[in-house]
Structure formats: structure tokens, C-alpha cells
Amino acid sequence: MIIAERKPVAEILNMIEGASTVLVAGCATCVADCMAGGEREVGILASAMRIALVREGKAVEIIEVTVERQCEREFIERIRELVEKVDVVISTACGIGVQAMAERYRNKPIYPGVNTTFLGLREEEGLWTERCAACGDCTLHLTGGICPVARCSKSLLNGPCGGSREGKCEVSEEIACGWQLIIDRLIELGQLDRLEANIPPKNWATSRDGGPRKVIKKELRDEKRKQS
Amino acid sequence: MSHIYVFACQHRIPRDWRPPFSPEEINGHKVRLIQLPCSAKLSTVHMLRPFEQGIDGILVMACSEDTCRSLEGSRRARMRVREANSVLEEVGLGDCRVMLKQRNGSEPAMYRDALEELVAQTQALGASPTRGNNVT
Secondary structure, eight states, X not given: OEEEEEOOHHHHHHHTTTOSXXXXXXXXXXXXXXXXXXXXXXXHHXXXXXXXXXXXXXXXXXXXXXXXXXXXXXXXHTTHHHHHHSSEEEEOSOHHHHHHHHHHSTTSOEEESEEXXXXXXXXXXXXXXXXXXXXXXXXXXXXXXXXXXXXXXXXXXXXOOTTOBTTEETTEEEEEOXXXXXXXXXXXXXXXXXXXXXXOOOOGGGTGGGSSOOOOOGGGOOTTSOOO | OOEEEEEEEGGGSOGGGSTTSOXXXXXXXXXXXXXXXXXXXXXXXXXXXXXHTTOOEEEEEEXXXXXXXXXXXXXXXXXXXXXXXXXXXXXXXXXXXXEEEEESOOOHHHHHHHHHHHHHHHHHHOSOTTTTSOOO
């Protein structure tokens, strides 16, 4: 899922300077699971904003709403009435949700309430870690199901490097060496011989280097129907 | 007079204090006692909302973690209290306006002692900056 972290309240208050009504709009999907921008976090953020604004002697109405998924137009259309009656929207969805809202409500300032951080999973209570860099050219079948791009600090496709010490990365003792994890996993699978194969240089055009990306499934597109 | 909200697990409320017979004043402090089926029912936002209205502090009375009848309830309450204090600190109200007491008893004296400790802490921080914002 997409992992995010709430922005500091002070930063959010700076964004809404001058507004008299603000909608805090949450998303009940990824950012709810990582406890950054779901219904629960919308309540906490809205309450924190109200307290901070009262302290500053400002009268700002804060309205709360959470939609199932802000990255789906059908869901965000349902809050049109609320969006239209406020001056500013703080979206606690990921960057996709914020942009979906901005595209849908073109005359309304939509500001981010969270920092979208990475694609990862919940490792334990209160801890989320990165698993995927969305590079567009998956090599997990070669590396025991552990991603060298996301989990090696240098994103080496052939490792480990000389900075690996007792299973830890030279960047920090708190970071597991991604390539040590790959080796351990290949041993478990009886596939250690895969290390002998050199993984060729990656075509990074499928990643960010190729500009904004697009996935097209021609068979699912209806040319006769106007897309909205 | 301090204004304190008390959220209490039903197993930690003195028999004579159960709603609708809860005291509205303890040791000279205005109190609102809210009974919970378990302290785990207390969410972080439940602890923040009253501060919008200008209360001075919140006391959470929970069971000891090893005796919680919901197993995880008191532990979850502990983490949510920590989160509430963290948010309150971020908005300038200090990091100790919400106090958690995990006990096995349910005597009024336990409440009186905890309230005095909480009031001393909140008074050291000064009156709630949101005071006067329609406390109910």
C-alpha cells in the first residue's frame, strides 16, 4: 500500500492562512491503513487545527469528511457539495488523491495534509517499511522475492557491496542489507546458484527516468465513449 | 477551579459514582465522568475534542494491563493517551494534560489522588489556552 505521514500542524495552518472555512478530506484506503489520513486521522488533525486556531484567536470553521478512495472520481464526486462551500481543502490522501481532487475541483485550492512517502507494508505495530520502488521492471523472480531496488540502499542489481557488515547496511546499523536478505532467502529456497547469473543493467525508462508513466489496456478502452 | 474530564473503564468506577450518580465536582474541581465499557473504547479524538472546548485536563482510569478483561484494552488506551499528548504538545498545550492511571481498585480516594496530581501538572502549564470556548 501507499505509505504516508501527516504533515506538521503548523505547516498545514500556513497553507490555510486567510481561509474562513476548511474541509479536511480523508481517504479510507491506504492512508487509513498506515494511520496517516483515514477517518480517524482526519478527526485528530481537524481537532488539532481547531485547538491551534483558537489559541491564535482565529475563527475558522473546520469541516471533516472521509471518502472511500480519493483516487477514484466516482467517490470524490460525492463530496462536491462540501467542497464547494469551503475556501480550502486539506486532503489527507496520498499525492494521487490530492491530484484527483485538484483535477475534479478546478476552482478550489486542494492542499496536501500528508507527505506521501513510499510503497510498503506494516511490519509491526506503528512501523511501516518500504518494499517497492515502482520501477516498472520487476526482477523479484531473480532475487528470491526481495526487491534490490527498494531494499538495497544503493539499489544494486548485483550485490552485496563491500559496505555490508553482519547483515547490516553501511548506511545505518538499523538497515538490513537488502542483498543479505536476498542471499538468505535464496539459500532457504535452494536457489543460491541464481547469484552466479549477472543481472543486466536495468532499463530505467520504465521508472521515473522516462517521465510521467501510463498503463494502457487497449482491450478495455472504448474509443466511442468519451472518457471523463 | 480546574475543569477535568474523566474517562473510566466501567470496572474502575466506584459503585456509588456510576452514571447517573457521578459527581460533578471532586476536590473542588469541576469534573465530568464518562463511563466506558473498556478503556479501549477511548479513541484519540475523544481525548482531543474536549480541549477544543477549553477543558484543562483528562484523567483516564483503566485496568492494569495484565488484568484487562478485554486483554488488549488498557494497553491500547496507553498508546492512545500517548498519541493525544503528542498532538496536544504539537499545538502548544503541553504533553501532560492527559493522564492515564492503570489500577486494579475502584476507590474514590484513587480518583482524588490522581486528580490532584493531574491538576498540579496542568496548573504548572497554565490555564488551557482554549478556556472559555463554551465548555459544556
